Amino acid sequence: ARRSSSLAFGRFEPEVLQLPEVSPATVAGREVAAAKLGALAWPLKAGQPLQEALLALAGSPAADVTARAEAGRVVFSEKSALLEAALDRQVPHLWKVRIVDVVTRESVERSAAFQQMLFREAPFRVQARVVAATIADENSARYLVESMEAGVVPISLLTDAALSQRLKGSANPETRQRIDVLAARLPDTGAEVQRLIDQRRQSFDAAKADRAAGEQLYQLLCAVCHKLGGQGALVGPQLDGIGNRGLERLLEDILDPNRNVDHAFATTTLVLKNGDQESGLFRREEGAVLVLANSGGQEFSVPKADIAERHENSTSLMPANFGEALTEEQLRDLVAYLLGQTK
Numbered sequence: 001a002r003r004s005s006s007l008a009f010g011r012f013e014p015e016v017l018q019l020p021e022v023s024p025a026t027v028a029g030r031e032v033a034a035a036k037l038g039a040l041a042w043p044l045k046a047g048q049p050l051q052e053a054l055l056a057l058a059g060s061p062a063a064d065v066t067a068r069a070e071a072g073r074v075v076f077s078e079k080s081a082l083l084e085a086a087l088d089r090q091v092p093h094l095w096k097v098r099i100v101d102v103v104t105r106e107s108v109e110r111s112a113a114f115q116q117m118l119f120r121e122a123p124f125r126v127q128a129r130v131v132a133a134t135i136a137d138e139n140s141a142r143y144l145v146e147s148m149e150a151g152v153v154p155i156s157l158l159t160d161a162a163l164s165q166r167l168k169g170s171a172n173p174e175t176r177q178r179i180d181v182l183a184a185r186l187p188d189t190g191a192e193v194q195r196l197i198d199q200r201r202q203s204f205d206a207a208k209a210d211r212a213a214g215e216q217l218y219q220l221l222c223a224v225c226h227k228l229g230g231q232g233a234l235v236g237p238q239l240d241g242i243g244n245r246g247l248e249r250l251l252e253d254i255l256d257p258n259r260n261v262d263h264a265f266a267t268t269t270l271v272l273k274n275g276d277q278e279s280g281l282f283r284r285e286e287g288a289v290l291v292l293a294n295s296g297g298q299e300f301s302v303p304k305a306d307i308a309e310r311h312e313n314s315t316s317l318m319p320a321n322f323g324e325a326l327t328e329e330q331l332r333d334l335v336a337y338l339l340g341q342t343k
Contacts, residue, residue: 051075059104065093068100079103081136085129092246095126119154123248124259128160135163141170145178151266155182155314156259185314187258196323197251203328204247206336214337217330224297225318228341235281235297236318237262243342250335257318267317268292270302271309278302281317295319 057063058071069086072079082103086096102114118127131153135141144167147153158164158179168176223232228239242250252259268282270290280292280300289301295317319325326334 058100061101065096065100068104069096072100072103076103081133082130085126085133088129091126091129092123092248094246095122099130119152119260121245121249123246124156124160124252127154127260128157128163131157132160132163132166135166135170137170138172138175141167142172142175145171145175145182148182149178154260155185156187156261158183158186187315187320193256193323197248197255200251200255200328200331201248204332204335206339208332209336210333211337211340213330214333214335217326217334218337221322221334225295233297235293236265236316239338239341241342243339247335247339250338251331254331254335255323257316257320257322258314261314261316265316267313267315269311269313270307271311272302272306273308274306279313282312293317 054071054075058068058075060068066087069083072083072086076083082099085091086099091099098114098117102110118130122130131144135144144153148155148157158167164179164183168179171179218228222228222239225235226232226237226239227234228242245253249260265281267279270278270292272278278292278300280294283291283293283299285291285304286301288305289303290307291299291301293299322331
């Protein structure tokens with residue numbers, strides 16, 4: 001005869017957690033709806049329960065980021081233009097969170113860190129949206145132009161039509177002339193490069209990448225100018241933690257290196273008295289000569305007595321032809337390797 005058996009379970013300690021009765025998506029939808037309803041009650045008075053609830057929602061890291069941005073637009077009306085960027089579907093989620101955090105928990109230190117990170121790590125379209133939100137009047141327009149002239153803000157942002165129109169619309173005649181001077185320095189990169197960046201971003205599949213092959217490409221193509229993990233040359237910026245920039249910004253840096261040029265690594269052009277030109281990264285002065293470095297990392301010197309003119313450019317020493325030089329598979333492997341360098 002078949003013997004039957006049974007299993008008996010005693011009391012679980014701690015008690016088994018109950019599954020939520022409402023899905024997270026539904027909760028997020030309700031939070032967004034509540035924030036939008038709050039706008040209908042505008043203006044809010046300090047201390048009102050509704051304002052306190054919206055403040056709590058905007059500042060809650062556990063809440064849906066879209067709901068936080070919607071709530072922030074109501075209670076931080078002076079920052080509504082900046083929060084619009086967090087509601088843009090094209091903005092990566094990480095940057096949406098950073099934007100909402102800097103608005104809802106604003107401090108001098110947090111704002112300074114955000115601005116520094118913005119130009120070091122954010123993709124172009126995030127930079128353009130955030131910078132456009134800071135243009136409110138003639139003074140802010142002049143300050144932005146001064147920052148571009150000083151190399152703090154990349155002048156490539158002038159290629160964004162919406163930002164450029166907003167900037168010129170807020171600037172006085174003298175500042176508009178300075179904008180035109182900056183625009184004349186823009187490298188001629190065209191829409192084809194942006195289409196390539198978009199295509200490579202959409203087709204990128206980390207699961208298909210060969211990171212070992214990507215590391216070999218890095219050593220062959222990049223280590224001659226960049227230092228990573230203590231290895232390589234320091235002709236260009238050091239790349240420790242470069243993976244934190246994310247996919248889109250990495251593609252921009254590789255395929256359009258003139259878009260986000262660090263002021264310290266812009267090229268210098270020397271016009272010689274005999275009509276020749278020399279270009280490279282300025283390294284130092286040694287007595288009667290200037291020492292520059294070429295795109296291969298080799299240093300060369302030019303006698304000061306032979307120099308007629310000296311200009312700092314807005315272009316990078318890095319070659320701008322990697323879109324042609326690398327196959328889609330090679331670029332995928334290289335980017336996958338770099339994305340893993342987050343420390």
